[in-house]
Amino acid sequence: MTRKLFGTDGVRGQANSWPMTAEMALKLGAAAGRYFRRDGRNAHRVVIGKDTRLSGYMLENALTAGLTSTGMNVLLLGPVPTPAVGFLTRSMRADIGIMISASHNPAEDNGIKFFGPDGFKLSDEAEAEIEQIVGSAITPAQPQNIGRAKRIDDGLGRYIEYAKTTFPRRGQLAGLKVVVDCANGAAYRAAPEVLWELGAEVIPVGVAPNGHNINDRCGSTHTDTAAEAVVAHGADLGISLDGDADRVMILDETGRVADGDQIMALLAARWADAGQLRGGALVATVMSNLGLERFLEGRGLRLERTKVGDRYVVERMRAGGFNLGGEQSGHIVMTDYATTGDGLIAGLQFLAAMVETGERASDLVRQFETVPQMLTNVRYAAGQEPLSAASVQAAIADAEARLQGKGRLLIRKSGTEPLIRVMAECEDDAILGDVVGGIVAALSA
Known part of the structure; x- marks a missing residue:
């Protein structure tokens, strides 16, 4: 069907x-x-x-x-x-x-x-x-x-109490100042309350929903708002959630952003050292950066890739018995704690790393050097099939030839919006810009 x-x-x-x-x-x-x-x-x-x-x-x-x-x-x-x-x-x-x-x-x-x-x-x-x-x-x-x-x-209260149990009891957040941007979305009550009850000084952002302002210049897709608050308040960390709080971006004390790949790298390394990473692998999608794959290989770990969508990450995790996975976009799936991506609990795991190591967020947000990556979204009209056009196919073939042995190319339809997502990775910035630009131009013609 x-x-x-x-x-x-x-x-x-x-x-x-x-x-x-x-x-x-x-x-x-x-x-x-x-x-x-x-x-x-x-x-x-x-x-x-x-x-x-x-x-x-x-x-x-x-x-x-x-x-x-x-x-x-x-x-x-x-x-x-x-x-x-x-x-x-x-x-x-x-x-x-x-x-x-x-x-x-x-x-x-x-x-x-x-x-x-x-x-x-x-x-x-x-x-x-x-x-x-x-x-x-x-x-x-x-x-x-x-x-x-x-x-x-009492549903929200049950979740709040459960989220608190995922934070190590020996580590309290007293003395830490945390900005949490709730994107005027679903976590506007839960996230600040969990962090405050664990002892943090909380600077809440995006906690005044009015039905129209969810994700509006705030949240994980607009991290500038949280970054400004982190710097303005001298915070130790920023946690930026999306509208339904199943994804997260982490910001260090300077406002620098760690995406899902960097967060997964940190957790994978820590869990592997503690003997808690099941299967010796992390599950991520085809969108995750090549640098993450190299980082894991350097530690004797594997990156299992799936097609885009956190549901496919979870399916692979369940099939293979893995307990850590996610997406570059900030879905962090930890099946020891949750059945789907949980931005708040992922933020708590990052805070646990800070508390247990005594390191600043800036020491933890950059686990590996990313391979230059460019992602461009091209919107198309309903009923169109832009990828079938001969000019687009020719541009894709040319891009693949230029990237041979130097990087990788991924082109896909969004599953949630009428967009074609064009992504490429390459160590050579000039080639990277040329191949993405050529495909985008063909799609937009």
């Missing part, structure tokens, strides 16, 4: 436009309810979380209607980080977890992510089955079996 609704991270689009409409959310809720109620039991439950987008109210109500129409009981968590939904799905013995969020995208977008009863995101096969049910007639529950819905007040 060709999937049309689901991308690399659930269903996503502009709010009130297909597929992010109330009508489609209702159908998705009913389809998910039918998928998980195939054994006929009536005691099923769903937890639903959301970020701070205005459209979250609309989608939450529509999903709830669809789910309860098939007999599912819905527990509404309100604004919580995406990893909290994964945690609470398993903790509360729910059959489904749903997160309403478009992650790092602007406020006018939204998305719907599904988690299975184990707290992990659904497989491609499960999503394909739900999509097939959406397109067919969905049998509703009998009137006496319609589900109930209620607000859960």
